[in-house]
Amino acid sequence: xxxxxxxxxxxxxxxxxxxxxxxxxxxxxxxxxxxxxxxxxxxxxxxxxxxxxxxxxxxxxxxxxxxxxxxxxxxxxxxxxxxxxxxxxxxxxxxxxxxxxxxxxxxxxxxxxxxxxxxxxxxxxxxxxxxxxxxxxxxxxxxxxxxxxxxxxxxxxxxxxxxxxxxxxxxxxxxxxxxxxxxxxxxxxxxxxxxxxxxxxxxxxxxxxxxxxxxxxxxxxxxxxxxxxxxxxxxxxxxxxxxxxxxxxxxxxxxxxxxxxxxxxxxxxxxxxxxxxxxxxxxxxxxxxxxxxxxxxxxxx
Amino acid sequence: xxxxxxxxxxxxxxxxxxxxxxxxxxxxxxxxxxxxxxxxxxxxxxxxxxxxxxxxxxxxxxxxxxxxxxxxxxxxxxxxxxxxxxxxxxxxxxxxxxxxxxxxxxxxxxxxxxxxxxxxxxxxxxxxxxxxxxxxxxxxxxxxxxxxxxxxxxxxxxxxxxxxxxxxxxxxxxxxxxxxxxxxxxxxxxxxxxxxxxxxxxxxxxxxxxxxxxxxxxxxxxxxxxxxxxxxxxxxxxxxxxxxxxxxxxx
Numbered sequence: 001x002x003x004x005x006x007x008x009x010x011x012x013x014x015x016x017x018x019x020x021x022x023x024x025x026x027x028x029x030x031x032x033x034x035x036x037x038x039x040x041x042x043x044x045x046x047x048x049x050x051x052x053x054x055x056x057x058x059x060x061x062x063x064x065x066x067x068x069x070x071x072x073x074x075x076x077x078x079x080x081x082x083x084x085x086x087x088x089x090x091x092x093x094x095x096x097x098x099x100x101x102x103x104x105x106x107x108x109x110x111x112x113x114x115x116x117x118x119x120x121x122x123x124x125x126x127x128x129x130x131x132x133x134x135x136x137x138x139x140x141x142x143x144x145x146x147x148x149x150x151x152x153x154x155x156x157x158x159x160x161x162x163x164x165x166x167x168x169x170x171x172x173x174x175x176x177x178x179x180x181x182x183x184x185x186x187x188x189x190x191x192x193x194x195x196x197x198x199x200x201x202x203x204x205x206x207x208x209x210x211x212x213x214x215x216x217x218x219x220x221x222x223x224x225x226x227x228x229x230x231x232x233x234x235x236x237x238x239x240x241x242x243x244x245x246x247x248x249x250x251x252x253x254x255x256x257x258x259x260x261x262x263x264x265x266x267x268x269x270x271x272x273x274x275x276x277x278x279x280x281x282x283x284x285x286x287x288x289x290x291x292x293x294x295x296x297x298x299x300x301x
Numbered sequence: 302x303x304x305x306x307x308x309x310x311x312x313x314x315x316x317x318x319x320x321x322x323x324x325x326x327x328x329x330x331x332x333x334x335x336x337x338x339x340x341x342x343x344x345x346x347x348x349x350x351x352x353x354x355x356x357x358x359x360x361x362x363x364x365x366x367x368x369x370x371x372x373x374x375x376x377x378x379x380x381x382x383x384x385x386x387x388x389x390x391x392x393x394x395x396x397x398x399x400x401x402x403x404x405x406x407x408x409x410x411x412x413x414x415x416x417x418x419x420x421x422x423x424x425x426x427x428x429x430x431x432x433x434x435x436x437x438x439x440x441x442x443x444x445x446x447x448x449x450x451x452x453x454x455x456x457x458x459x460x461x462x463x464x465x466x467x468x469x470x471x472x473x474x475x476x477x478x479x480x481x482x483x484x485x486x487x488x489x490x491x492x493x494x495x496x497x498x499x500x501x502x503x504x505x506x507x508x509x510x511x512x513x514x515x516x517x518x519x520x521x522x523x524x525x526x527x528x529x530x531x532x533x534x535x536x537x538x539x540x541x542x543x544x545x546x547x548x549x550x551x552x
Contacts, residue, residue: 180396182396183398184357185392190386190408191382191409192382201399205399
């Protein structure tokens with residue numbers, strides 16, 4: 001408004017006026033403040049990792065990773081907890097991954113915007129917000145007691161799967177939606193059925209994104225304690241589980257047990273377990289990041 | 302002879318954009334029929350009715366009939382997949398599928414269940430040659446199709462359609478993103494193609510319409526204003542609106 005009334009010479013005058021040193025100073029302070037804030041957010045993460053690395057590294061040895069606990073878990077290794085965690089991750093992969101990807105395909109490719117699909121979406125969002133201990137209780141009621149699976153790897157994996165589903169579904173759906181619509185139109189115009197297009201084009205292009213979601217979901221499942229607390233985690237087992245109906249030790253629950261339930265526990269072992277768990281999760285994270293960045297470099301659209 | 306007969310076709314999209322109002326015309330076999338007019342006139346919509354690609358869009362209401370070889374393709378019982386193999390389409394922007402040149406060309410055939418290597422190879426050479434791109438890509442059929450230039454991509458897209466040996470080819474502003482030389486190549490290819498196929502083209506300019514049309518239909522805001530022989534329509538239009546548009550008074 002005001003500017004329109006300025007004569008051309010006045011406008012050039014404003015442009016010529018030097019950028020005031022005062023404003024430049026304020027800009028610099030603001031910029032420094034934002035940088036500092038960003039750095040501060042990384043501090044807790046870096047701090048935690050470094051601290052656990054320093055405290056836990058001395059405990060790590062081949063024996064620690066490959067032998068059973070001894071002396072009431074105050075010595076020896078954590079093999080059963082590592083194997084148990086792997087079993088649980090495997091269980092979640094078997095149940096949650098196909099189901100989650102199928103649901104994502106339905107939502108992204110087939111479902112139109114109806115009250116039914118809106119309900120499904122709301123359910124998934126809410127599923128993601130439920131506290132993990134509630135899942136644990138639900139799993140106890142449904143899988144352990146009602147379906148009579150007992151405290152077992154099966155019941156724990158199923159409980160973790162339900163908890164993991166929303167992560168997998170929403171990331172996979174997002175990955176499917178980023179595949180350009182024009183691919184679908186072109187494919188249809190060449191005589192492809194919807195499923196042919198999904199299988200040959202859409203899934204192939206969305207795969208890295210879907211894998212990332214799967215890994216992030218598994219990562220969450222591997223680190224959780226509460227859902228397996230009532231459904232499958234054992235305090236101590238002198239042997240490895242040999243069927244899905246056996247209970248199992250698992251890293252997060254083992255860490256909880258040796259930190260709170262065992263008197264005179266050497267601190268070193270606690271940090272050793274924490275470091276192992278952290279290594280598990282961070283490795284999965286790293287794999288997800290590598291897949292994502294490789295796919296992004298290769299992507300043609 | 303009319304390959305396609307459109308009878309009082311009306312259509313409205315749910316979002317209120319482009320529509321068609323009571324359009325009737327007959328499209329000749331082995332000729333280039335041009336649908337032209339200002340944007341939003343319903344040309345692309347009509348094109349997308351001919352291979353039922355509008356099934357993918359949100360259509361509010363449609364009525365009328367489209368007869369291809371005497372069969373009403375708007376009938377819900379029609380096999381849409383078979384129809385789309387018979388009626389190929391090239392889009393405004395070249396969209397190479399994320400695969401090699403060869404796989405782009407054989408994509409439609411493989412969907413149809415063709416597995417014989419020799420047949421596929423033969424189709425690749427034949428259709429790339431027809432689309433006037435064989436010489437440029439024959440030594441790098443296994444490179445990704447997106448690595449080609451825009452003009453080359455568009456001709457690969459044309460070849461991809463030709464590989465299915467359709468009877469009708471629809472082209473929706475196929476040269477809108479291309480340089481004059483590539484445009485010339487595509488237009489020359491069309492003149493070859495019409496010997497075997499029925500070609501329906503939405504041109505990207507009146508000049509292109511004039512250059513390529515055997516028959517031309519002028520669309521304005523969803524209505525067919527004038528339809529006739531290309532030469533007479535561009536030199537002596539009968540309707541005032543057509544004349545104004547062709548001579549550049551609006552549009």
